Amino acid sequence: MSSTAVPEVVLQGDGAAPSSASGSAPAKDPLVSIPKSPIVILMIGMAGSGKSTWMHRLVARLQSEKKRIYTINLDPAVRKVAYPINIDIRDTVNYKEVMKHFGLGPNGGIMTSLNLFATKFDQVLELLDKRAPELDYILIDTPGQIEVFNWSASGQIICDALAVSFTTIVCYVVDTARCAKPVTFMSNMLYACSILYKTKLPFVVAFNKVDVMPHGFLQEWMQDFEKLGEALSRETSYVASLSRSMSLAMEEFYINLRSVGVSAVTGAGCADFEKAVADAAEEFHTSYVPFLLEQRRDMEEKRQRAIDEQIKSFEKGLNKAKRNRDARDDDDMDDLEDDVRNFNISERSELD
Numbered sequence: 001m002s003s004t005a006v007p008e009v010v011l012q013g014d015g016a017a018p019s020s021a022s023g024s025a026p027a028k029d030p031l032v033s034i035p036k037s038p039i040v041i042l043m044i045g046m047a048g049s050g051k052s053t054w055m056h057r058l059v060a061r062l063q064s065e066k067k068r069i070y071t072i073n074l075d076p077a078v079r080k081v082a083y084p085i086n087i088d089i090r091d092t093v094n095y096k097e098v099m100k101h102f103g104l105g106p107n108g109g110i111m112t113s114l115n116l117f118a119t120k121f122d123q124v125l126e127l128l129d130k131r132a133p134e135l136d137y138i139l140i141d142t143p144g145q146i147e148v149f150n151w152s153a154s155g156q157i158i159c160d161a162l163a164v165s166f167t168t169i170v171c172y173v174v175d176t177a178r179c180a181k182p183v184t185f186m187s188n189m190l191y192a193c194s195i196l197y198k199t200k201l202p203f204v205v206a207f208n209k210v211d212v213m214p215h216g217f218l219q220e221w222m223q224d225f226e227k228l229g230e231a232l233s234r235e236t237s238y239v240a241s242l243s244r245s246m247s248l249a250m251e252e253f254y255i256n257l258r259s260v261g262v263s264a265v266t267g268a269g270c271a272d273f274e275k276a277v278a279d280a281a282e283e284f285h286t287s288y289v290p291f292l293l294e295q296r297r298d299m300e301e302k303r304q305r306a307i308d309e310q311i312k313s314f315e316k317g318l319n320k321a322k323r324n325r326d327a328r329d330d331d332d333m334d335d336l337e338d339d340v341r342n343f344n345i346s347e348r349s350e351l352d
């Protein structure tokens with residue numbers, strides 16, 4: 001199987017601005033000229049933190065401000081989505097079929113579906129490229145299987161692909177009330193920290209559900225590790241003592257973190273969030289782009305390798321599943337194999 005084409009933008013040398021086709025004036029380096037708008041906001045967070053509800057709130061809010069929005073749903077298992085969607089993974093990958101054919105459970109099905117989709121992410125970029133000049137924001141909803149962005153190749157492929165073409169930031173959504181237990185807060189923040197260090201993208205933490213519980217205590221824990229240590233000392237579990245030893249190391253991570261309290265239900269905190277997004281977008285150009293310029297060749301090779309490995313792993317999975325199936329299912333398997341190789345990502349009609 002031929003490997004997926006990568007966007008041209010990252011294949012142009014190693015730092016020097018490429019020459020124009022005519023050979024006269026050098027063309028502007030595409031990485032240096034990543035446009036300030038649209039801003040891509042990737043919603044990441046644990047299951048139930050409120051990503052989809054927050055997406056819905058933001059779409060309504062930004063549209064009321066006459067901002068032009070484009071939305072992508074990357075959660076193959078979500079049943080109902082309240083906001084209008086432009087590109088929906090469910091239109092191309094049927095996760096129940098993936099579960100059935102690869103012999104996986106729901107979590108594995110979601111991860112594999114997203115891995116499959118990621119191998120063709122260049123098609124999403126092509127669609128976005130066409131729309132981008134008319135857009136202010138591209139909002140992307142992701143599944144609650146947060147490991148997609150920690151361990152699986154697809155998270156990296158998607159983040160890297162977006163960040164070489166668009167101003168891209170991560171919105172890490174946290175359920176404030178669930179973090180009232182300091183060990184839960186710490187494990188949530190460890191996930192956030194590993195995503196931040198893996199993607200290197202600017203981050204906004206949205207402490208959601210402040211209508212249920214104000215988020216001030218979480219910001220206090222981030223600013224003063226002794227306060228978090230105090231809260232942890234009330235717990236005696238092994239995880240609490242591990243969290244206590246980690247809390248000082250996390251200080252550096254918190255210092256560079258923007259956080260705002262929001263409620264997807266009431267709309268509280270939207271203005272603060274928009275401001276934090278604007279700051280993060282600025283940081284993308286001042287910090288992330290210089291990092292990209294240094295790392296571009298390495299990143300591109302890594303991304304292409306990840307795509308090739310994904311494809312090999314599907315073929316292995318399919319062959320294994322095939323060996324375990326009845327001959328009568330062969331047609332079914334052939335259809336799926338064909339889908340794995342040849343699916344096309346398309347967009348729905350435009351948002352109003």
Ligand SMILES: Nc1nc2c(ncn2[C@@H]2O[C@H](COP(=O)(O)OP(=O)(O)OP(=O)(O)O)[C@@H](O)[C@H]2O)c(=O)[nH]1
Nearest residue numbers: 046047048049050051052053143144209263264265
């Ligand atoms: N009170 C309150 N409830 C909220 C808020 N945001 C989301 N919820 C509720 O939290 C639950 C989970 O919200 P979702 O938006 O489905 O969460 P998600 O992160 O997309 O969940 P996954 O798709 O499982 O990853 C739903 O019952 C929402 O109504 C909020 O700001 N306040």
